Amino acid sequence: MFDIGFWELILISVVGLVVLGPERLPVAIRSVSRWVGAARNMASSVKDELSQELKLQELQENLKKAEQMGMQDLSPDLRNSVDELKKAASEVQRPYADKNNEQSSATTSQKQE
Template sequence: MFDIGFWELILISVVGLVVLGPERLPVAIRSVSRWVGAARNMANSVKDELSQELKIQELQENLKKAEQMGMKDLSPELRESVEELKQAASDVQRPYAKKSEPTSTTTSQKQE
């Protein structure tokens, strides 16, 4: 990112020592290193989130292509995984449908 060599670091440290003094220089170095660490962590988390979103988008595009092709040219393993994904998607869209069905059967059993 930055091209800072050895002599530039020496110059920065000498200027920092003169400006801040020997008492405040270690505190300033620690605070700067914390800021740099926080910025790196934030950049890494954003990069990870973007890569996950790109993978999800790619999977969605592949599923759409497979549906458009009618899944005729897919291997049986891929067909099974597509069916599992469709089932998981329907479960996510209707999360309480399975829970409500047993309660209706238990109430009908109680009535009998």
């Protein structure tokens, strides 16, 4: 990220010691390290989200190619992508189906009473 060598780090620490004093320097170092950690966490989460979005976009493009080819004579990569999309779609639909089944069984039991 930053290209800070050993001597630059020594110079920064000496200036920080002179400016802040020995009482406030540890607190300042802790707060700076928290900010750096938060920035790294945010950058990694953004990176993960972007990679997921790119993968999703690639899968959608493969699905469009598969639909255009009529789902026959697909390459193994396209076949794997279609299978992954079908699996993801079934996992997304399952929680809603379970909730609908629970609600319909609850309303049926209420009607019977």
